[in-house]
Each structure stands twice: as structure tokens, then as C-alpha cells.
Amino acid sequence: MRTVVELDNLSVCLGKREILTDLSVELSGRTIGLLGPNGAGKSTLILTLLGFYPVKRGTARVLGHDIRSHIKKVSVLVGYMPENDSFIADMTAVSFVRMMGELSGLPAESALERAHEVLFYVGLGEARYRKLGTYSVGMKQMVKLAQAIVHGPRLLILDEPTNGLDPSARRRMLRLIREIRDSGQMHVLLCSHLLRDVEETCEEVLILKQGRIVHYANLARERSVNQRFVEIETSGDHAGLAEALTEIGCTCTTHGSGRLKMVLPEDFDLREIYRVAAKRDLPLRRLNYRRDTLEDIFLSAMEA
Amino acid sequence: MAVYKQTYKDYSGTRTTPWFRFFILSRYSYARLFQSKFLVLFLAMCMFYPLGCAVFIYLSHNSPLLAALSLRSGAMPPIDGRFFNVYCVVQGVLAFLLTTLVGPSLVAPDLANGAMSLYLSRPFSRTQYVAGKMTILLLLLSLITWIPGIVLYLIQAGCAGSDWMRVNAWLAGSIVLGLWIWIVVLSLIALALSAWVKWKIAAGALILGVFFAGAGFGAAINNVTRTHYGDFIDLMQVVRTIWSDLFRNSSRADLSVTEAWAVLGVTCAICLWLLAKRIRAFEVVK
Numbered sequence: 001m002r003t004v005v006e007l008d009n010l011s012v013c014l015g016k017r018e019i020l021t022d023l024s025v026e027l028s029g030r031t032i033g034l035l036g037p038n039g040a041g042k043s044t045l046i047l048t049l050l051g052f053y054p055v056k057r058g059t060a061r062v063l064g065h066d067i068r069s070h071i072k073k074v075s076v077l078v079g080y081m082p083e084n085d086s087f088i089a090d091m092t093a094v095s096f097v098r099m100m101g102e103l104s105g106l107p108a109e110s111a112l113e114r115a116h117e118v119l120f121y122v123g124l125g126e127a128r129y130r131k132l133g134t135y136s137v138g139m140k141q142m143v144k145l146a147q148a149i150v151h152g153p154r155l156l157i158l159d160e161p162t163n164g165l166d167p168s169a170r171r172r173m174l175r176l177i178r179e180i181r182d183s184g185q186m187h188v189l190l191c192s193h194l195l196r197d198v199e200e201t202c203e204e205v206l207i208l209k210q211g212r213i214v215h216y217a218n219l220a221r222e223r224s225v226n227q228r229f230v231e232i233e234t235s236g237d238h239a240g241l242a243e244a245l246t247e248i249g250c251t252c253t254t255h256g257s258g259r260l261k262m263v264l265p266e267d268f269d270l271r272e273i274y275r276v277a278a279k280r281d282l283p284l285r286r287l288n289y290r291r292d293t294l295e296d297i298f299l300s301a302m303e304a
Numbered sequence: 305m306a307v308y309k310q311t312y313k314d315y316s317g318t319r320t321t322p323w324f325r326f327f328i329l330s331r332y333s334y335a336r337l338f339q340s341k342f343l344v345l346f347l348a349m350c351m352f353y354p355l356g357c358a359v360f361i362y363l364s365h366n367s368p369l370l371a372a373l374s375l376r377s378g379a380m381p382p383i384d385g386r387f388f389n390v391y392c393v394v395q396g397v398l399a400f401l402l403t404t405l406v407g408p409s410l411v412a413p414d415l416a417n418g419a420m421s422l423y424l425s426r427p428f429s430r431t432q433y434v435a436g437k438m439t440i441l442l443l444l445l446s447l448i449t450w451i452p453g454i455v456l457y458l459i460q461a462g463c464a465g466s467d468w469m470r471v472n473a474w475l476a477g478s479i480v481l482g483l484w485i486w487i488v489v490l491s492l493i494a495l496a497l498s499a500w501v502k503w504k505i506a507a508g509a510l511i512l513g514v515f516f517a518g519a520g521f522g523a524a525i526n527n528v529t530r531t532h533y534g535d536f537i538d539l540m541q542v543v544r545t546i547w548s549d550l551f552r553n554s555s556r557a558d559l560s561v562t563e564a565w566a567v568l569g570v571t572c573a574i575c576l577w578l579l580a581k582r583i584r585a586f587e588v589v590k
Contacts, residue, residue, distance in 0.1 A: 050425050052585040072427050076319075080425035086418040090336060102328045103426045105319035114315060121312055147422060152315030185314040 002063070003028045004155060004187045005049065009058035012041075012048050019044045020211045022058065027189075029218070031181045033202035034191040035298060040208040042191045043083065046157055049189075050080055063154055063187075076105065079153035081144045083160040083191075089133035093119055096132055097147050104151035111150070118146040122176060138169035145176065149186070156180060157189045162197050170197075177201045199294040207301045215301035222297065230273065232260040233286035244276045258285070322427060329436030330443070337406060337440070346405065347448065350398045354452035357391060358459055365463035383460045384472075385551035388479055391453060392547050396486050399445045400515060406444060407494025408507035410437045415502045415582070424585040434495065434579055441491040450483035478550040486543050489568055492575035493539075499582035515539055532558030542567045 051071035101111030207215040249265040461469035525534030545564040548555035
């Protein structure tokens with residue numbers, strides 16, 4: 001698989017402060033999530049990849065091009081949706097997106113055609129002749145997405161794309177990101193502090209803390225190897241139930257009266273729990289089944 | 305397929321050459337600027353004086369019409385360096401007013417709206433951005449300064465004959481050079497101040513302030529210190545000194561031509577430095 005972003009001992013200083021320190025990783029997923037608490041250096045990494053901040057040490061490659069020597073080539077291949085408000089208030093959406101397309105190298109006629117297409121695609125078809133200054137927060141986010149994809153980039157960089165969106169607009173934005181991912185024509189680098197957004201859209205996750213990489217995870221792989229947990233609440237002989245479940249391969253711990261927590265072995269059929277309980281004539285009052293979520297991965301990375 | 309069912313499609317068409325991409329900014333800015341009726345009216349008004357000059361040149365070469373108006377051809381002022389110097393001063397003031405009208409809206413809104421990161425994340429450099437924004441002023445100001453100036457020169461050459469044209473060829477050069485200097489200085493100052501304050505109204509006030517307050521402070525410094533150092537900050541006076549030299553007239557200012565050129569050079573350098581500092585995708589807080 002083609003490497004999308006390759007960092008090799010990348011360090012970035014702003015002023016006298018080192019913001020990113022010795023980052024080394026190869027990311028090649030279709031959608032890559034960039035996670036970290038506030039001030040971890042997520043946005044700095046994105047802006048460095050776009051050539052806005054100078055590299056102090058090391059190298060960074062985007063789609064095989066060194067950002068120090070070939071930033072022009074990188075900017076042709078990249079579409080960027082910034083976190084903050086970025087627009088020209090007295091322009092209509094269609095002229096704004098068209099202008100951005102032309103600045104990316106599209107001929108005027110093609111840029112106009114693409115501007116209409118992408119505005120319909122992001123759901124602003126009916127509002128495309130309205131001035132951007134009159135748009136709501138959600139609409140501005142969609143216009144930012146439209147201008148980022150108008151020129152057909154190979155890598156789409158999204159900085160907090162669901163910021164300020166209401167639940168339905170957030171769902172629409174995430175659906176669009178998934179659609180773009182599934183179209184297979186573009187890689188997506190998604191920077192967010194919302195774990196749910198990253199979990200719903202990304203295949204790979206890079207977690208930063210204080211300017212360093214603290215965890216890299218291939219979510220699909222993690223999900224398949226992660227342990228599965230079950231929490232059970234029963235009334236009756238829970239110690240006996242724990243013994244019986246241990247005999248069929250589960251690792252059980254008891255928590256207070258009638259509560260069991262256990263780690264399931266691989267390929268374990270959950271119906272076995274019901275069978276064992278039925279054999280002992282024990283009523284199961286509650287059964288919670290869960291895997292390691294991104295939140296668990298994130299929290300353990302933060303504690304490391 | 306219905307438009308509301310559209311899916312994302314890749315772009316695989318041709319790409320334009322990056323060399324003239326800066327002009328895209330100018331094109332879109334013109335489209336926005338010319339929506340203002342006031343600007344169109346002002347541009348039309350800026351043509352009144354060149355039109356009057358053209359009539360004057362025609363009259364001074366038309367003896368029967370002068371006789372009909374009971375005027376002697378000798379009584380008409382000559383069409384020479386002084387004539388074109390006055391033309392430069394009048395159109396130069398109008399160019400300054402047009403700059404205060406158009407200049408503040410060039411960079412400030414982009415910075416205030418955070419649009420700079422969108423421009424610079426594309427294959428579009430900071431130099432191209434400044435060139436694109438500067439072209440807007442360069443073309444507009446050219447339209448009311450050296451282009452009508454050269455037309456006047458050609459009208460005079462057509463009326464006075466090829467001998468006049470040959471002897472006074474330097475006048476054409478002086479018109480173009482003198483007014484281009486002014487246009488470049490005005491454009492750079494407007495862009496730099498617009499980038500510096502990020503607020504349209506404040507930028508407009510600052511552009512006016514640089515020239516009027518500069519002239520006022522300059523005069524005050526001259527009076528208090530009894531020197532001519534105050535002229536250094538009076539940009540109108542500086543450029544008038546250069547024009548007087550270019551049109552081979554005597555200047556009333558104490559400023560030497562070398563000093564005037566040095567002041568303009570320093571002014572342009574400061575403006576370029578300000579632009580280099582401000583035209584960035586993101587500000588780095590040190």
C-alpha cells in the first residue's frame with residue numbers, strides 16, 4: 001500500500017519552543033485519525049505537512065514528496081479544510097469554491113462546473129448563490145469541505161471538521177467523509193479531539209501527547225485482537241457461575257454481590273453464558289458486552 | 305442521475321500553468337469592486353481632467369477656433385514639461401484618493417476572515433498573492449494616470465508634428481516613469497497597511513494618515529528644527545520633487561532628488577517587509 005504520510009525524526013519549533021519532537025511513523029491507511037489532547041501538536045503537524053511551519057530537524061513526506069523540497073507538488077495533491085472560519089464574506093459560495101478551484105490549477109470553466117458539483121455533493125446546492133457571510137456555522141463547515149475537494153486532491157486534510165455542528169449536521173459530515181473514503185480516490189487525514197468521530201471514520205490512528213507520538217494503532221487490527229469483555233449481574237450463586245465460566249475458558253472476577261466481569265477467549269460464543277446460567281437456574285439480570293474502544297486505547301496511551 | 309444523488313467524483317482534467325495564476329485574484333476582485341456604483345462614478349470623474357487637457361491641446365493647435373473664441377494662439381500656455389508635470393500632480397492626487405477607496409479592502413478582509421490558509425495551502429505562493437492583489441491597484445491606477453497621459457502626449461504629437469515628438473520624446477518616458485513610481489508606492493503602502501491592521505476602515509484611515517499626517521508632521525518638524533528633514537516624511541513632497549526633476553522643472557522643496565529617491569526606496573522596503581511579515585497562513589506567536 002502506498003505511504004500517505006512518512007515522518008522521520010520530524011521536529012518543529014515555533015519561536016524557541018519545540019512543539020513536535022522526533023516524530024517517526026509511516027501512515028498508509030485510507031483514513032488516518034490524528035488524536036491528542038489540546039496542545040498535543042495535532043494542528044502543528046498538519047500545518048507543517050502543508051508547508052506553513054518550517055521543519056527544524058528530520059524529514060516529512062506526503063504521498064512520496066518531501067515537504068521541504070517539493071512543497072508545490074504536495075500542495076497540488078492536498079486539499080485542506082481548516083479548523084477556524086476561513087472564507088470571504090462578500091462572495092457567493094459558488095464563486096468562492098470556483099476561485100479556490102482555479103487557484104488549485106483548474107481552468108475557469110472546469111472550476112465552475114466542479115464548484116456546482118461539489119456544492120451539490122455537500123448539500124449546499126440550493127444555497128450556492130448566497131453570500132458566505134449569511135451562512136450558518138454548519139453551512140460554513142460544508143463550504144470549507146467543498147473548497148477542499150473541488151480540485152480532486154489525493155489527500156484530504158480535515159482539521160476538526162465537526163466543530164460547532166449540531167448532531168444531524170455532524171452525522172452528515174461524517175457520512176460525507178466515509179463516502180469520500182469509500183470512493184477510493186482520496187486518502188483522508190482527520191484531526192479531531194472527538195474520539196467518536198475518529199472511531200467512526202478512520203482505519204489508522206496516531207495519538208500525540210506533548211508533541212510526541214504516544215501510540216499508533218491500526219484500528220481494524222486492534223479491534224480484531226482486542227479482548228472482549230462481558231459484565232454480568234445475577235441474583236443467586238454467582239461464585240458457582242464464575243467457576244463454571246472459568247471452566248469453559250473465561251477469566252472471571254467478581255465485583256460485589258452478584259456482579260461478574262470476565263474476559264472472553266477468542267471465538268467464544270456468547271450463548272454459552274446463557275446455557276451455563278440456565279443449567280444452574282440462575283437469572284441474568286444484566287449482560288453488558290463490549291470491546292476495547294478507541295477511548296480505552298486513547299486513555300491507556302495518555303497514561304503511558 | 306438526479307443532482308441530489310450525486311456522489312464524489314475525481315477531477316482528471318487539465319491544469320493551468322502557475323505563471324498567470326496570480327491574475328485569478330485580480331479578476332475576482334474586479335468583479336466585486338465594479339459592483340460599487342460609486343467606484344465606477346469616481347473612475348469616470350477621474351477622466352474629466354485628462355479630457356479637459358485633450359480639449360486644451362486641440363484648442364491650442366486650432367487657430368481658426370481660437371480666433372472664433374477671440375483668443376490669441378500665443379496667449380495659450382505651451383504644452384511642455386510643466387504642462388505634463390501639472391497633469392501628474394492632479395492625476396496623482398486622484399490616484400491617491402482611488403487607492404484609499406480600493407486599497408483597504410484588498411488584504412484586510414482575507415486576514416480578518418482567515419482566508420490566507422486557504423490560498424496558501426494551494427499551489428499558490430505568498431509572492432503570487434501579493435502580485436495578484438497589487439495588480440488590482442496597478443491596473444486601476446494606470447487607467448487614470450499614465451495611460452491618459454500617454455494619450456495626451458500622442459494627441460499633442462499628432463497636432464504639433466513629428467519634430468515636436470522627436471525633440472520631446474523624453475516627455476513620454478517621464479510621464480510613464482513618474483506615474484509608475486507613484487502607482488507602485490501607493491499600491492505597496494495600501495497593501496502593507498491593509499495587511500497590518502486587518503480592518504478595512506482602520507486601513508483606509510491609516511492610508512490617509514500616512515500622507516496627510518506625514519505632510520503635517522513634516523511641516524511641523526521643518527518649522528521647529530529649521531531644517532528640511534520634515535520633507536522626508538511628506539511623501540507627496542517627495543514624489544513632487546522627483547516629478548519636477550523628471551519634467552526638468554525647478555522644485556520649490558529643499559529636498560534633493562537623491563534624498564527623494566532614497567526616501568521612496570526606504571518606504572517601499574518597509575512596505576515589503578511588512579507584507580512579508582503579515583502575509584502568512586498562520587501567525588506564529590513567539
